[in-house]
Amino acid sequence: MFKLAHLSDVHLGPLPPASLRQLACKRFIGLMSWRYRRRAIHNMDVLNRLVTDIKQVGVDHIAFTGDLANISLPEEFTNGQRWLGELGHPDKVSYVPGNHDAYVAFPWEEGLAKWGDYMVGDLNLPGVRMSGNVAALFPYVRQRRNVALIGVSSAVPAPWNKAWGHVGQRQLNALADILKKLHNKGFYRIVMIHHPPLPGLAKDRKALQDAQDMKRVLESNGVELVLHGHNHEHMHNKLETETGMAHIIGVPSASAVKTEKRPAAAWYQFAIERRGGMWENNMTIRSLADAGDEMVTQSQLCLDRSD
Ligand SMILES: [Fe+2]
Ligand SMILES: [Fe+2]
Numbered sequence: 001m002f003k004l005a006h007l008s009d010v011h012l013g014p015l016p017p018a019s020l021r022q023l024a025c026k027r028f029i030g031l032m033s034w035r036y037r038r039r040a041i042h043n044m045d046v047l048n049r050l051v052t053d054i055k056q057v058g059v060d061h062i063a064f065t066g067d068l069a070n071i072s073l074p075e076e077f078t079n080g081q082r083w084l085g086e087l088g089h090p091d092k093v094s095y096v097p098g099n100h101d102a103y104v105a106f107p108w109e110e111g112l113a114k115w116g117d118y119m120v121g122d123l124n125l126p127g128v129r130m131s132g133n134v135a136a137l138f139p140y141v142r143q144r145r146n147v148a149l150i151g152v153s154s155a156v157p158a159p160w161n162k163a164w165g166h167v168g169q170r171q172l173n174a175l176a177d178i179l180k181k182l183h184n185k186g187f188y189r190i191v192m193i194h195h196p197p198l199p200g201l202a203k204d205r206k207a208l209q210d211a212q213d214m215k216r217v218l219e220s221n222g223v224e225l226v227l228h229g230h231n232h233e234h235m236h237n238k239l240e241t242e243t244g245m246a247h248i249i250g251v252p253s254a255s256a257v258k259t260e261k262r263p264a265a266a267w268y269q270f271a272i273e274r275r276g277g278m279w280e281n282n283m284t285i286r287s288l289a290d291a292g293d294e295m296v297t298q299s300q301l302c303l304d305r306s307d
Helices: 026-041 044-057 074-087 112-118 169-184 211-221
Strands: 002-007 061-064 093-095 140-144 147-151 188-192 225-228 235-241 244-250 266-275 278-288 295-303
Touching: 002 044, 044 266, 044 278, 044 295, 061 147, 074 093, 074 112, 093 112, 093 147, 147 169, 169 188, 169 211, 211 235
Parallel strands: 002 061, 061 093, 147 188, 188 225, 225 244
Antiparallel strands: 002 266, 140 147, 235 244, 266 278, 278 295
16 A cells, blocks of 8 residues: 655745845735735644644655745745755655745746755656756656656746746646556556646636646546645545546645635545555545644545546
8 A cells, every 4th residue: 555645835934034136026025925914824833733743644655736935035945945854855755846936937946956856757867956957857757666656847937916837738748648658557647736737726817827738638648646736725626537537636735724715734645555456545634623733634535446
């Protein structure tokens, strides 16, 4: 059995100090949003409790679907690197970036390269994570026993009032090929992407722009599980594909206190195994209790089998 934890949207705080030059335009608006709204939602004690819970339960691998940063300041990537180091070894943690990790156009070496060890595929050359050549990095594939984790990047800088994502034709073509090959080899395929991958799952200004194309690739090549974040909500959608039913799962923010609009922090555990020629995946939702002082099992569900 392979045990996988899924968490997302850490929005690590507090924000480091920033110069006036760094705060030009969109970052300044993001800073105000952090100070007057988001700071009260993303609580680092809650985050610590959630990570401790993952470690106590014990999993083989952690899938983290983006938004570790807030406004993509250089120091946020340094702080994020330290935080990822405490979360787990790069071989056991797979990351895909979110829109807050690409908040403004920003040199790769000063930003996402610092988390590159967590986004590099098994077959990528070691230097690729430092190159800034996103085209060479994504989609990446990590094979762990009979499970394959496929990391897709939807993180692109967007105008100040937008939080959309974009995958692009090159990644979509590569993804189609990867899904086909992994199916032929008998892998359980898990796609990781920050934005919800199907049309209509997010407001236009926050949505994946090429969700329709993404849906077509998933439908025609098949996938067992897609993990995403971004909406900071519990989400479970299904998609009929050429190779059976796919489950599309979104988790709340890993650091969130409960608000009127959004649920409290949660992580999902997937226990995946092959039994009698069929895949079985038992999902457990661990979330922050209403009292806010402990993590509890909120629900358990056996996801439909597929061939
Ligand atoms: Fe987020
Ligand atoms: Fe996001």
